[in-house]
Amino acid sequence: MDEPRLNGKRIAALVDNGFEQVELTDPKKALERAGAHVDIVSPHSGKVQGWQHTKWGDAFPVDRPIAQARSDDYDGLLLPGGVMNPDKLRMNAQAVEFVRGFVDAGKPIAAICHGPWTLIEAGAVRGKRMTSWPSLRTDLKNAGASWVDEMVVVDNGLVTSRKPEDIPAFSEKAIEEFAEGRHRQQPVAATTSRA
Numbered sequence: 101m102d103e104p105r106l107n108g109k110r111i112a113a114l115v116d117n118g119f120e121q122v123e124l125t126d127p128k129k130a131l132e133r134a135g136a137h138v139d140i141v142s143p144h145s146g147k148v149q150g151w152q153h154t155k156w157g158d159a160f161p162v163d164r165p166i167a168q169a170r171s172d173d174y175d176g177l178l179l180p181g182g183v184m185n186p187d188k189l190r191m192n193a194q195a196v197e198f199v200r201g202f203v204d205a206g207k208p209i210a211a212i213c214h215g216p217w218t219l220i221e222a223g224a225v226r227g228k229r230m231t232s233w234p235s236l237r238t239d240l241k242n243a244g245a246s247w248v249d250e251m252v253v254v255d256n257g258l259v260t261s262r263k264p265e266d267i268p269a270f271s272e273k274a275i276e277e278f279a280e281g282r283h284r285q286q287p288v289a290a291t292t293s294r295a
Contacts, residue, residue: 181213
C-alpha cells in the first residue's frame with residue numbers, strides 16, 4: 101500500500117459560524133485519509149456551528165482560535181462555503197490576514213462554493229481562473245478573476261469548486277495541490293489609480 105500523500109502536512113480549515121457543514125466534513129475526512137492533520141481554525145474558541153442546507157447543523161470543536169493561528173504553521177488552507185461563514189470571515193481583519201499569509205507564501209488553497217469571498221477580500225483572485233457558487237461570478241470577475249462554470253478548477257495551487265455535489269472532485273484536486281506544496285508566485289498585475 102502506498103504511503104498517504106499528505107503525511108506530515110498540516111492543513112488549516114478556516115470557518116466561522118454558518119459554514120456549509122458537508123463542505124468542511126467531507127474534504128476534511130478526505131485530507132485526513134490522505135495523511136494530513138487538519139485543524140479547524142475560527143474567530144471563535146470552543147465550538148463553531150455548521151449549517152446544513154436550510155437549518156443549523158452540528159457544533160464542531162475549534163482546534164485553534166484565529167488569534168493564536170499563524171499561516172506559517174500550515175502547509176495549506178481549506179475554505180468551506182455557506183453564505184454566512186465567508187461573509188463573516190471577509191469582515192474579520194484577522195481572518196483576512198491569515199488567508200493573505202497563505203497567498204503571499206504561495207501555499208495551496210482550496211475554496212468551495214461561497215469560500216472565494218474571503219479570497220477576494222485578501223486580494224488573492226486577480227488573474228486567476230476560478231469557479232464558485234454562481235452568485236459569486238460577478239464578484240470574482242470584478243476582482244479580476246476569470247470565472248468558469250466547471251466542477252473543479254485548479255490555477256497555480258488554487259483549487260475552487262461550485263457546490264457540495266462537486267466535493268469528490270474538489271477533495272481529489274485539493275489533495276494533489278497540498279501534496280505538491282508551495283507554488284511559484286505569479287506577479288499580481290499592478291492597479292492604476294484613477295483621478
